[in-house]
Amino acid sequence: MTRGFAAFVAAQATSSFNDNAFKTFAVLSAVAADPVGAPRFIALAGAAFVVPFLLFSTAAGDVADRYPKARLVALFKAIEIGLLLAAGPALAAGNLPAQLVLIFLMGAHSAFFGPVKFSILPELVE
Numbered sequence: 001m002t003r004g005f006a007a008f009v010a011a012q013a014t015s016s017f018n019d020n021a022f023k024t025f026a027v028l029s030a031v032a033a034d035p036v037g038a039p040r041f042i043a044l045a046g047a048a049f050v051v052p053f054l055l056f057s058t059a060a061g062d063v064a065d066r067y068p069k070a071r072l073v074a075l076f077k078a079i080e081i082g083l084l085l086a087a088g089p090a091l092a093a094g095n096l097p098a099q100l101v102l103i104f105l106m107g108a109h110s111a112f113f114g115p116v117k118f119s120i121l122p123e124l125v126e
Contacts, residue, residue: 002124004070004124005124005125008073008117008120008121008124011073011077011117012117015076015077015080015109015110015113018080018084018106019049019106019110022084022087022091022102022103022106023045023049023103023106025087025091026041026045026091026096026099026100026102026103027041027042027045029091029094029096029099030042030045030096030099032094033094033096041096041100044100045099045100045103048100048101048103048104048107049103049104049106049107049110050107051104051107052104052107052108052110052111053107053110053111053114055108055111056108056111056112057111057115059112060111060112060114060115060116061115063112063115063116064112064115064116064119065119069116069119069120069123070120070123072116073113073116073117073120076109076112076113076116079109080106080109080113083102083105083106083109086098086102087099087102090102
């Protein structure tokens with residue numbers, strides 16, 4: 001395994017983990033705050049994560065084709081770190097609207113990262 005490919009696999013794995021961990025913590029936060037209203041929040045959270053894929057898929061593919069992929073991976077990882085730094089206070093405060101916004105933004109991040117992670121593979125693997 002080349003160094004670049006190993007870094008790519010780590011970036012992809014941490015991105016998937018972070019998306020799922022944040023969504024799980026947000027759901028647990030909603031259940032703790034309002035057990036009766038939690039199903040509504042869970043449905044909204046699912047929609048907030050999926051809608052960016054519907055809205056931004058075309059633009060994400062265009063970005064992946066136009067710009068250097070290695071630079072995009074680094075940029076998207078930096079954005080992911082910023083989103084997670086914002087997620088900490090939102091979770092700690094139990095701010096459900098902020099958590100929904102962050103779930104949407106993490107979905108947008110994933111929508112843009114997806115085409116890049118698949119299009120960079122031919123550059124990393126013989």
